Amino acid sequence: MLAKETHFAPHAITEPRLLKVISVEEFIEKGLAVCAGDACLSDLLVWLPSDMLLQNPHLLSLPVAGFITPGTLPEGAQSAPLHLHSPSDQQVVQPGDVIALTPSSTLVRVLYRRGSDSNLLFMTDRCNSLCLMCSQPPKDIDDRWHIEENLRLIDLMDAGEENLGISGGEPTLYRDGLLEILAKCKAVLPEKSIHVLSNGRLFKDPSWIAALSSLGHPQLSWGIPLYADNAADHDHVVQAAGAYSETLQGLYNLARAKQIIEIRVVLSRLTAPRLPELAHYVFRNLPFVRHVALMGIESTGLARKHHEALWIDPLDYQEPLSQAAWFLFNRGVPVSIYNLPLCLIPPHLSRFARQSISDWKNLFIDACQQCAAIDSCSGFFKSHTDRWQSRGIHPLSTVAYEAYARSAL
C-alpha cells in the first residue's frame, strides 16, 4: 500500500495547480512529450535529488513551474521560488506522477501515479442514490470544477496502456462533462482502457444511446451495480425508490449503444441470500453482460454506520456465492470474486478470485504474515477492522495453498 497524499514543507503558490513531476534524465530525453496531451514548461516540476541539486545549482534557472527534492534540502543549497522538499513520506511522489497543489496547504495529492492500474478520474461527490454500504458517502455540493481538473489531468498523464477508472459519486450527473472527458480520453490516451463506475440510473434517458454511439471509444466499459432480482430488495439497498427500474432501463440503453457492461454485486447480509436468483436473472435478462463481479464489502463510509444490517461472515454465504459463480461460469458468463481473501472461499472458487483492491488502499493483516498464498490473495482494504473480520481468517499452509492453485487450473 502506497498512500496517495503526503505533506511537504510549506510552499507559496497562490492558485491551485496540477503539475507533472519529471526527472532531469527524462526531461533531456523526451521534454514535453512525457505528457500525453498538450503541456508547456510551466506544467513541469523537475525532480532534483539533493546530490544533483548540489552539483548542478544552475539547473534551477530552467523556466519550469518548480522543482521537487525528495528529502530535506541540503545545507547551503539554493532553491527555487516553488521548491517542494522534506516530504513526510518520501515514497509517495515519484517522477512521472501528476500532483495537485493547493494554496496555503502543505498537502500534496497524487492524482496520477505512473504505472499504477488504480488511477482514477474523480468526477463528483454528488450521487442520486444513497447505498447503505457506500464507501464514499455523497455530498450535495456543486463540484463541477472536477471536470476542468480531469481534462487538465488527462493532458499531463503518461500515454501508455494502463487502466484508468472514472468514478465518484455518480459520474453521469455531469453528463456533458463526462462525455467531454471520455472524448478526450479517446483522443489523448487511446491506449488506456477506461472503466466507469455508475449506478446506470440516468441512462434511462435514451439520448445517451446516440451520445455513446457517436463517441465510439474502443476500450470503454461500464461497471453497473445490481443488487437483487427484484425491485424491492435493490431499491432498499440503494435507498432510492424506482432505482431498480431505472437501472434496468439504463442497462438496456447501454446495450443498445453497444457498450461493454459489467454487473457489480456487493455481497452483504441483504444481497447474499438471493445470489443464485440474481445470477439466474442476469443470465436470462441481461445476456449482453460481459462480466459479473461479486464483491466483498468495503468497511468504510456508510457501511460502518450500517454494520448491523450489512455484516455477514463470508463463511456463511459460501454456498449461495458458489452457486451463483458456477451457474454463470457454466453458461459462459465471465465471473469474478473481488475483495475476498482466499482463506474465506473454498478452493474450487479460487479460479474466480482476483487481486482486486486498488494498490493505494490494499494491505495484509498480521494473520497473513505466515500465509503461503499472500502473493496471490486479494488481502484487505486499509479500512479493515476487527468488527468486519471473518472467523475464518487463517494463514494457508503450502499444502493448503496447493489445493487452491490446483483447482484454479
Place this chain on the structure above:
Amino acid sequence: MKLLERWKILLGGITLLPGAAFAQANPLPLANADWQPSDKLQPPVFADTLNAADAVNIYAAHRSHSSHRSHSSHSSHYSGSGGYSAPRYYSPPATTTRSYSAPSASTGSSAYSPPGSATPAASATRKRPSNDQKSNLVMRVQTALAVRRYYQGAVDGVMGNATRGALMAFQSDSSLTVNGRMDTATLNALGVRIP
C-alpha cells in the same frame, strides 16, 4: 449476444472485457507441431540509438534529409502518425454545450489552465520549427550539457555563444563532427529524442 456466441467465447478461451484476466478453458497451443526453426526468423537487430541516422531533424540547421519520413519507427508509441507530429490539440465535441462553469469565483477562474500557455502554430510545418519548439529543444540540450559539466550558464533556451561553445566541446570530446549544431548524431550522444 446470442447463447451460441457465448459458448464460442467459452470454448475459444477468449476474454472480451479489457484489462481483467478471466480464467478460461482451453488455452490455444503456442505453435504448430510442425514448426521448424528457420534462418529467416533471427531476432531483428536494432541500431542502439534514440534517433535513426536518417531521422528527420528539423533542428540541425541543414536540410539534406528533409524529405525522409523514416522517423516513424521511433515514434510509434505516440500517436501512430509517421515522422514529426505536432502537439495534439483537443477540441471539445462540437455538439455538446458546456453547461458547467469554471471553479467557483473564490478560487479564481479556470484554476488549472496553464498560465501563459504557449500556443505554437497549430499547423507546424515540417521544415521550420517554431521558436517555442526550438527553444524547448535548446533547453533540453543545455540541461544535458549542464549535467555533463560542459555548460554552466542559465538554462534559457537561447542558442548563444556559451551554449554553442559547450556543444562544440562536447562534440570534440565525443569524436563527433565539431559544428556546434544540434545534429542527429549529437542529439543521440546527449540522449535527446527529436520531438
